[in-house]
Amino acid sequence: MVLSKKDHLVGLDIGSSSIKVAELQISRNKKILKKFGMEPLIPGAIVEGRIMDMEAVAKTIRTLFRSQKIRKKDVAISTGGHSVVIKTINTVKMPEKDLQESIVAEAEQYIPYDIEDVNIDYQILGESQFSPDQMNVLLVAVKKDLVAEYMDLTANAGLNAKIIDVDTFALQNIYETVPGQDPDDITLLLDVGASKTSLNILKESTSMMMRDNDSGTHQIVEQICSRFETDVQEAEKILQDPEENAPDPEVVAQILDDVANIWCSEICEVINTFQSNTNDTRVTKVVLSGGGSYIPGFADKLTSELSAKVVTISPFAGLHLNEKKFSAAFTSRVGPRAPIALGLALRRVDDK
Numbered sequence: 001m002v003l004s005k006k007d008h009l010v011g012l013d014i015g016s017s018s019i020k021v022a023e024l025q026i027s028r029n030k031k032i033l034k035k036f037g038m039e040p041l042i043p044g045a046i047v048e049g050r051i052m053d054m055e056a057v058a059k060t061i062r063t064l065f066r067s068q069k070i071r072k073k074d075v076a077i078s079t080g081g082h083s084v085v086i087k088t089i090n091t092v093k094m095p096e097k098d099l100q101e102s103i104v105a106e107a108e109q110y111i112p113y114d115i116e117d118v119n120i121d122y123q124i125l126g127e128s129q130f131s132p133d134q135m136n137v138l139l140v141a142v143k144k145d146l147v148a149e150y151m152d153l154t155a156n157a158g159l160n161a162k163i164i165d166v167d168t169f170a171l172q173n174i175y176e177t178v179p180g181q182d183p184d185d186i187t188l189l190l191d192v193g194a195s196k197t198s199l200n201i202l203k204e205s206t207s208m209m210m211r212d213n214d215s216g217t218h219q220i221v222e223q224i225c226s227r228f229e230t231d232v233q234e235a236e237k238i239l240q241d242p243e244e245n246a247p248d249p250e251v252v253a254q255i256l257d258d259v260a261n262i263w264c265s266e267i268c269e270v271i272n273t274f275q276s277n278t279n280d281t282r283v284t285k286v287v288l289s290g291g292g293s294y295i296p297g298f299a300d301k302l303t304s305e306l307s308a309k310v311v312t313i314s315p316f317a318g319l320h321l322n323e324k325k326f327s328a329a330f331t332s333r334v335g336p337r338a339p340i341a342l343g344l345a346l347r348r349v350d351d352k
């Protein structure tokens, strides 16, 4: 099939605990949700963003496309974590074509990997606040072996990866479609996934700070496994419904409380660094996503530690959808885990 320039890609979020897929139909004034689904992965198939069991992951993707009846093959995928480096750098003002030539030499000093081993991408953000002769450039470097791994995976699943995006950018893209935002807010987009956490502090649509760390619901699952001597699948069941499945729900409540405290103090540390680097700019709103947002008490702890509004993302709020197909109960249940796939589904074939 020949793709028209306006064709949007299928968004495929390859998480370490589950795969999510989304398809949108986008016209000038409407974004219609056509498909959304999730499929769990077997534990250990993806570890720290690296694919350990290619066949299992490819099979899960094929199952998901079949169950959702998605026929399109062109997808946008994303990566995050250690193999991706995102930095805002300062450089002398120059036209885009000159930057294209000098970016590799420029990037070398900021990337902790051999420059030969990474793909570099960049975006000019605008004039530096420190000097009119300088400009800010967003630099993104992704390890080539990681890109090759994900290209192999999508090919194995019978798909073509047209765009490899970054999780944090996909999340920001869908967040910007959600109505009712206050332009005065300084917003922290916080995704606590199964194996990693990403933080992105935004002033309107400009990112002021991005960080990734290794925290995630895996910390809870590991503790449940060791306290109750269960495997990961059983521990996941206990986590999702302790009253029903835990030998002792109070032990689970204590684990959740301990881990939520750890997450909170890590987040506060990032925010404190941000405040001291930006003349005390305060984060006024936190938008939570990822499986971590289901943890009882976590949002309340953040509210009191940060004195900010804390909300869970509603990534479907800016989309048109058929309520018979996607009920309010469904979108609110899956909402926290859906944004990256939806953000990827906003991407077009001819995007950079």
Ligand SMILES: Nc1ncnc2c1ncn2[C@@H]1O[C@H](COP(=O)(O)OP(=O)(O)OP(=O)(O)O)[C@@H](O)[C@H]1O
Binding pocket: 014, 015, 016, 017, 018, 019, 192, 193, 194, 195, 196, 197, 216, 217, 218, 221, 236, 239, 240, 241, 289, 290, 291, 292, 294, 295, 337
């Ligand atoms: N109802 C629930 N209550 C508590 N925890 C839940 C619930 N549903 C899911 N989780 C947790 O959320 C995790 C999945 O979160 P998410 O979908 O954000 O992870 P992921 O995107 O696959 O991981 P990552 O992005 O870190 O690779 C599950 O592994 C589980 O531990």
Ligand SMILES: [Mg+2]
Binding pocket: 015, 016, 193, 194, 290, 340
């Ligand atoms: Mg995720």
